[in-house]
Amino acid sequence: MTLPQITPVLLCGGSGTRLWPLSRKSYPKQFALEIDSRSLFQATALRLTGRAEGCDFAAPLVVTGSDFRFIVTEQLASAGVDPGPILIEPSARNTAPAVLAAALHLLAADPGAIALVAPSDHAVPDPAAFHAAIARGLPALEEGRIVTFGITPERPETGYGWLELVGPVSADGTPVALSRFVEKPDSAQAGTMMAAGNFLWNAGIFLFRAADLVAAYRRLQPAMVAGVEAALATGRPDLGFLRLAEGPWTALEDISIDYAVMEKSDNLSVVPYDAGWSDLGGWDAVWRAGGPDAAGNVTSAHATAIDCRDTLLRSESPAVELVGIGLEGLIAVAMPDAVLVAAADRAQDVKQAVSALKARGAPQAETLPRDYRPWGWYESLVIGDRFQVKRIHVHPGAALSLQSHFHRSEHWIVVEGTARVTVGEEVRLLTENQSVYIPLGAVHRMENPGKVPMVLIEVQTGSYLGEDDIIRFDDVYARGQGAKV
CATH class of the missing domain: 2.60.120.10 (Jelly Rolls)
Incomplete structure (x- = not known):
């Protein structure tokens, strides 16, 4: 059977400040954080490469910033992935302009192009199950719908946005129409939504025909379409990259695709997914993804936990041995130039440390040694x-x-x-x-x-x-x- 070819669109922006001191502006988490000896970016590219069950992936299209362009090519080459187009953003304008630029670029080359937009900093431990979910979403594209993926909630999470479905989650995992997006809730609201049975976590992953997404932008964000078209038309090739033109790009609104388009569209469907996923948005998520031992501890190769409970101990340098004794509910991350020690329930506040260091002019706030x-x-x-x-x-x-x-x-x-x-x-x-x-x-x-x-x-x-x-x-x-x- 001939499968429709899907172009992965890998988004590589963001600074990942909640994973400081490993992730910094100069080298954010998608490149810095490794799982099974691969960076998150490499793992994402490999997950969406070649022919899989129900899916046939084209070479990935990458949207990134100028500072990361050579990191992208180096990491793809190291992983054995041949890239497709790499679009260089003159400045970070959030996901709405980035996804539109990718969709317009694909549409110009193929009027029937299908794209899967995937952040490059997510952990998906079961690629085969994810491929099956993508395949379940493909029929909805024939009806002109845009598909997003909702994660079956494991806990009343307050750090994620949620998706409300028009009905209960389908038993066979087929798409269900989206009712609305829900902002990050408080704990009481999260508990209520989890119990309701028709709410899922918002993974920020979208599957669509480029023509349908561009049509939605033209209807809802015509000024953005004009600006991105100009940035593409007057962009310039540079050593295999396509640099979007700075003038029209910097004039664009800094806005996410959810706010700009998805929350205003009435043709979204949600494919439920329950085979494991994390956006690794903080050290608490890294602790969960790391598989805590019987005492609830997660340690790296150069870290030792003695009489500890529910701790994350990581040393990111073989020259630094990190030892915790009698700790409970703590996160400790050691780098050659900076050390983080935090209560586990304050993991989402690490970005405050970055702000404080920036205010003091400390280079460790944004740059690695x-x-x-x-x-x-x-x-x-x-x-x-x-x-x-x-x-x-x-x-x-x-x-x-x-x-x-x-x-x-x-x-x-x-x-x-x-x-x-x-x-x-x-x-x-x-x-x-x-x-x-x-x-x-x-x-x-x-x-x-x-x-x-x-x-x-x-x-x-x-x-x-x-x-x-x-x-x-x-x-x-x-x-x-x-x-x-």
Whole structure:
């Protein structure tokens, strides 16, 4: 049987502040949080790849921000997923413009295009059951309906929005018409809805024909359609990405697809889903998804719980051993540069810590010690007065820009792999335990010509060591002068 092809639309925005200190603005939870050695983003892409029972997926279309574009391609390549179009948002405008841009892009290429919009930071432990749910929703598209997915509630959750169905949940899981969206309730309202039997959690996942969704936008948000069409029409290709035009995009309203379109539409159906799901919106959700032991504890590889109950202990660095003794109802997450300790029932308040740190100007509020770039990553090991020591990891075949600095000199020592180093007119290969000095002002570049990662230690000395002290003469990633990504 020929199955209709579905294009996954993966949304990769957001900062995930409730999972601080692991998730930060510079590297949010969809890329940072791993389950079974895959990031949430990778797991989402793999779940919606190829042919599955009742589904046939096209290459995913990704909508993300400029800062994450190379992280997206690197993680997809690492997972063995070939991407489709990658649309770059000039600024975050919430989900309504992002989904519309994806739908218009798909519609221009195929008038019959079918899309599945999926946030890239959800945990779905049973992909086969999820594929079956998608297949159950496909017939509704033939009637011009938009399908969303409702999660069978496990508890009277106040952190999710809910969906009210026009009738009880169908026994066979077929779509049921949506009555209304319900905002995040208080505990009493959540208990009442859970007992009623016709309420489900809102997963924020949508299945539709692109033509039907665009028609709904034209009816309900005509100004947004005009703006997104202009952003697409005047966007520009950039190294395999499509950069949406900044002018029309930044003028768009910052609004979710629920508020902009879905709550105002009368053609929504809900497919119930009860095979496990979490949006991992806070450390309490990570604790539940982690499978607490008999004492209610969840620990990571470098964390130890002694006489603890109902705790989450995570160390995100093999160099940091986290030990809890006699704890109850606590969350502790250790990073190389920050530690979170919180009462488990205050997990949703972690974002307050981010706000407090930002107000103090602490870099830990938004940035990780490890900085990801298109060629690999680096992390600062020691920072002192007029000097800095970094570890730099360069992917096989990757190259940094040909550059110079006004205020610093550098000394490179290769510790893994092979580096091709350019200093002025000289080009030479360096292997492990070999080094080179880069004088202040010298034009230089490092490349990894090998098949394995190359790692070097960089010692910087000078009057100013900021990342914007870069003059680029040639760059395969088309970054401008002083660009930090």
